[in-house]
Amino acid sequence: xxxxGLTLGDVCVLDLSEDIAGPFCxxxxxxxxxxxxxxxxxxxxxxxxxxxxxxxxxxxxEQSALFLYLNTGKKSISLDITSQTGAAILRRLARxxxxxxxxxxxxxxxxxxxxxxxLEPLHPGLIYTSVTPFGxxxxxxxFKGSELIAQAMGGLMQTIGLPDREPLxxxxxxxxxxxxxxxxxxTMIALYARHVQGYGQHVDVSAMETMAVAQIHxxxxxxxxxxxxxxxxxxxxAKDGWVSPGLERGVRQDTWVRVCELxxxxxxxxxxAFNTPEARREHQQDLLAILSGWTATQPKEEIYHxxxxxxxxxxxxxxxxxxxxxxxxxxxxxFQVIDHPVAGKALYPxxxxxxxxxxxxxxxxxxxxxxxxxxxxxxxxLSTADLARLRGAGTI
Amino acid sequence: MQLQMTRTLEEPMTPPALAxxxxxxxxxxxxxxxxTLLLGFMGAEIIKVExxxxxxxNRGLARPTPETYRMYPQGIPGERPWNRSxxxxxxxxxxxxxxxxxxxxxxxxxxxKLTAICDALIExxxxxxxDRLGLGYPQLCAVNPRLVYVKISSQGATGPExxxxxxxxxxxxxxxxxxxxGYEDGRPLMTNETYPDPVVGTLAVGALMAALLRRHRTxxxxxxxxxxxxxxxxxxxxxxxxxxxxxxxxxxxxxxHPLMAPHGVYPCQGDDLWVAIAxxxxxxxxxxxxxxxxxxxxxxxxFATLPGRWQNQRALxxxxxxxxxxxxxYQAMHILQAHGVPxxxxxxxxxxxxxxxxxxxxxxxxxxxxEAGTYRQVxxxxxxxxxxxxxxxxxxxxxxxxxxxxxxxxxLSGQEIAMLEAKGVIGTRPVSMDEP
Numbered sequence: 084x085x086x087x088g089l090t091l092g093d094v095c096v097l098d099l100s101e102d103i104a105g106p107f108c109x110x111x112x113x114x115x116x117x118x119x120x121x122x123x124x125x126x127x128x129x130x131x132x133x134x135x136x137x138x139x140x141x142x143x144x145e146q147s148a149l150f151l152y153l154n155t156g157k158k159s160i161s162l163d164i165t166s167q168t169g170a171a172i173l174r175r176l177a178r179x180x181x182x183x184x185x186x187x188x189x190x191x192x193x194x195x196x197x198x199x200x201x202l203e204p205l206h207p208g209l210i211y212t213s214v215t216p217f218g219x220x221x222x223x224x225x226f227k228g229s230e231l232i233a234q235a236m237g238g239l240m241q242t243i244g245l246p247d248r249e250p251l252x253x254x255x256x257x258x259x260x261x262x263x264x265x266x267x268x269x270t271m272i273a274l275y276a277r278h279v280q281g282y283g284q285h286v287d288v289s290a291m292e293t294m295a296v297a298q299i300h301x302x303x304x305x306x307x308x309x310x311x312x313x314x315x316x317x318x319x320x321a322k323d324g325w326v327s328p329g330l331e332r333g334v335r336q337d338t339w340v341r342v343c344e345l346x347x348x349x350x351x352x353x354x355x356a357f358n359t360p361e362a363r364r365e366h367q368q369d370l371l372a373i374l375s376g377w378t379a380t381q382p383k384e385e386i387y388h389x390x391x392x393x394x395x396x397x398x399x400x401x402x403x404x405x406x407x408x409x410x411x412x413x414x415x416x417x418f419q420v421i422d423h424p425v426a427g428k429a430l431y432p433x434x435x436x437x438x439x440x441x442x443x444x445x446x447x448x449x450x451x452x453x454x455x456x457x458x459x460x461x462x463x464x465l466s467t468a469d470l471a472r473l474r475g476a477g478t479i
Numbered sequence: 480m481q482l483q484m485t486r487t488l489e490e491p492m493t494p495p496a497l498a499x500x501x502x503x504x505x506x507x508x509x510x511x512x513x514x515t516l517l518l519g520f521m522g523a524e525i526i527k528v529e530x531x532x533x534x535x536x537n538r539g540l541a542r543p544t545p546e547t548y549r550m551y552p553q554g555i556p557g558e559r560p561w562n563r564s565x566x567x568x569x570x571x572x573x574x575x576x577x578x579x580x581x582x583x584x585x586x587x588x589x590x591x592k593l594t595a596i597c598d599a600l601i602e603x604x605x606x607x608x609x610d611r612l613g614l615g616y617p618q619l620c621a622v623n624p625r626l627v628y629v630k631i632s633s634q635g636a637t638g639p640e641x642x643x644x645x646x647x648x649x650x651x652x653x654x655x656x657x658x659x660x661g662y663e664d665g666r667p668l669m670t671n672e673t674y675p676d677p678v679v680g681t682l683a684v685g686a687l688m689a690a691l692l693r694r695h696r697t698x699x700x701x702x703x704x705x706x707x708x709x710x711x712x713x714x715x716x717x718x719x720x721x722x723x724x725x726x727x728x729x730x731x732x733x734x735x736h737p738l739m740a741p742h743g744v745y746p747c748q749g750d751d752l753w754v755a756i757a758x759x760x761x762x763x764x765x766x767x768x769x770x771x772x773x774x775x776x777x778x779x780x781x782f783a784t785l786p787g788r789w790q791n792q793r794a795l796x797x798x799x800x801x802x803x804x805x806x807x808x809y810q811a812m813h814i815l816q817a818h819g820v821p822x823x824x825x826x827x828x829x830x831x832x833x834x835x836x837x838x839x840x841x842x843x844x845x846x847x848x849x850e851a852g853t854y855r856q857v858x859x860x861x862x863x864x865x866x867x868x869x870x871x872x873x874x875x876x877x878x879x880x881x882x883x884x885x886x887x888x889x890x891l892s893g894q895e896i897a898m899l900e901a902k903g904v905i906g907t908r909p910v911s912m913d914e915p
Binding site for chain 2: 090091111115134148149151152153199217218220221222223226227228229230231232234235236237238239240241242243244245248249250251252253254255256257260261262264265266267268269270271272273274275276278279280282284285286287288289291292293295296297298299300301302303304305306307308309310311313314316317318325326327329332333359361362364365387391394395396397398399400401402403404405406407409410411412414415417418426427429430431432433434435436437438439440441
């Protein structure tokens with residue numbers, strides 16, 4: 084174990100990626116204790132610094148909620164890698180790191196002589212992870228992608244939404260986050276292989292393939308003779324929001340009888356349209372119509388707890404404010420308060436998993452170029468005069 | 480263990496990344512099985528433990544009712560439906576199956592012996608199930624201190640709701656994802672794809688690797704607590720941070736984007752076929768105008784800037800739909816991408832299986848399953864240049880590898896194995912099949 088006791092406490096990551104998928108991967112690596120050096124374009128930095136969470140762009144590059152969330156625990160240096168000096172500095176840094184993470188269009192870094200083929204001879208142990216919409220090969224390699232396009236092209240979106248409407252995107256940036264998780268797991272597999280087998284390699288992660296893996300019903304059922312389609316929602320309205328009763332799978336034998344008693348409809352106990360999980364799935368919309376009279380009078384979280392106690396797999400649609408008051412999330416201290424010199428204090432989702440013995444650090448996102456002195460001066464030994472020259476040339 | 484490797488011409492043959500790793504798999508439904516599915520592709524040996532009285536729910540009912548026939552290839556349950564259900568076939572490739580009745584003392588004893596020869600245990604039962612069986616982390620750690628125990632649960636291993644049950648669809652709700660998914664009318668919707676399940680499965684792989692790297696240094700195993708709900712909350716982190724700072728509550732906005740326009744899916748030729756288009760920069764906008772044969776639009780002051788396009792997105796949607804209706808969804812993608820515009824078809828279930836790009840990258844594996852026939856299998860969302868992906872081996876029949884696991888791995892004699900079968904500790908048919 085490294086002296087700091089962190090799982091990846093002796094791992095250094097050079098992170099050239101930006102926006103969501105790559106930075107989410109390196110956020111997880113930082114959470115495991117890796118030193119993540121984020122390389123940003125001088126001046127504007129990571130594009131996510133300019134994304135507003137509401138409508139409109141972020142008013143300030145140090146206040147974007149997206150950037151603040153995705154870059155916890157990292158160091159930031161600014162570097163123009165398109166200049167010869169910048170590229171040379173990057174090569175020096177890459178030699179000292181274990182992992183290089185990037186999200187440029189395929190071929191971009193090769194043209195700067197910073198591709199895997201150029202760096203592997205300098206550092207055979209280097210793990211070089213590329214996170215892109217379509218991967219490093221194939222006919223769409225140079226196509227442009229996005230969150231929406233990944234969901235569409237992975238085969239996921241076609242079945243999401245209502246039958247009489249257009250296909251619907253999962254809200255927010257779910258595909259990009261999941262691609263970040265793919266990149267994280269793939270990088271960790273490569274790191275494990277390096278420990279056991281002794282070499283680095285190029286890791287190619289594709290958002291489209293991440294989504295194709297995430298469609299867990301469509302392709303298999305289609306092949307076996309049943310093509311899934313968009314269908315009616317299994318949610319029913321409660322007094323203050325939406326719930327799903329969860330009576331179709333994973334329920335106990337006596338759950339249905341107890342639900343009938345709870346909602347004051349004992350007459351339905353033996354009704355063959357509802358008295359097995361399969362029948363309830365078959366007649367889902369009828370069942371929701373029956374339940375709606377009762378659910379409309381009850382708060383959603385109470386329905387959730389009542390139905391869970393009856394051993395159903397009920398759910399309630401939590402809005403973001405509900406998450407902060409969930410007794411379960413509160414008891415597990417999932418949300419973390421993190422302070423930031425410009426953005427101030429905010430609540431952040433904490434560790435998405437914990438490892439016994441490892442204390443997940445919860446430290447803020449860096450200011451643009453905040454660690455130039457530490458990395459260029461301390462790590463690379465550049466003098467104050469060197470730094471001034473680089474700054475003058477716009478390299479940092 | 481015999482492995483078949485995916486060969487590529489340009490790369491030298493090296494062992495799979497996870498060769499030599501043995502994982503005990505106590506997972507069911509989707510999130511857990513997806514984790515071990517991916518680990519199997521990377522070369523780990525996966526031993527799936529079920530009991531004949533409680534199979535992985537993916538295997539369906541012991542005696543399927545007509546309402547569940549749609550779960551089976553061509554709607555036919557066949558002679559051994561538990562070996563043939565679509566979910567089982569698809570999620571349990573690359574695994575070996577052993578059955579153990581964990582309610583019996585002998586079943587428990589064999590389970591503990593298995594944990595002693597495994598590197599990791601992954602499970603996703605209701606949180607308290609293994610503890611109640613006396614097979615929780617403390618007990619297993621005492622037998623094998625090097626064991627990494629990956630506990631995937633709905634709500635996490637602690638807390639007042641730790642034993643709440645869930646499915647991927649439930650987690651979309653309780654994690655807040657459904658509250659930001661939906662059309663512009665604001666009504667929350669779910670994915671129908673139990674989205675958090677594959678997400679959690681994908682993440683659990685990296686979590687396990689981290690614990691194994693830790694073990695290299697400490698010499699000791701550890702315990703991973705992975706709450707599916709918390710993982711799903713991580714998917715909307717910026718909405719959480721933003722709400723805590725500004726009080727702005729995220730809500731569904733359909734296929735629109737907070738900054739970009741035009742942004743959405745547009746109808747194409749054919750029945751229920753669409754193309755997704757996401758235009759951000761001015762350069763992409765100009766490309767779009769040329770692609771749809773209206774270069775003069777690029778000069779229109781209303782649309783000259785991103786905020787202008789966003790303000791006037793309904794007008795843009797109408798113009799764009801008029802153009803997309805005249806094209807197939809793939810044609811539209813090729814024309815738009817040729818002009819530097821991010822666009823792609825909303826791929827149907829049938830199309831994804833023959834998708835030219837996925838095909839060119841070798842994404843699909845073709846599997847010949849002895850009881851379900853030949854089909855195309857999802858593989859991994861990554862490729863490693865030196866660590867080959869294993870070619871998918873078909874999902875195992877219930878108890879198919881009892882002989883290998885109990886005989887070869889644990890050293891039981893044929894006679895002992897026969898005795899276990901006679902006592903019902905192991906088997907290859909669901910118990911309820913033999914009940915009156």
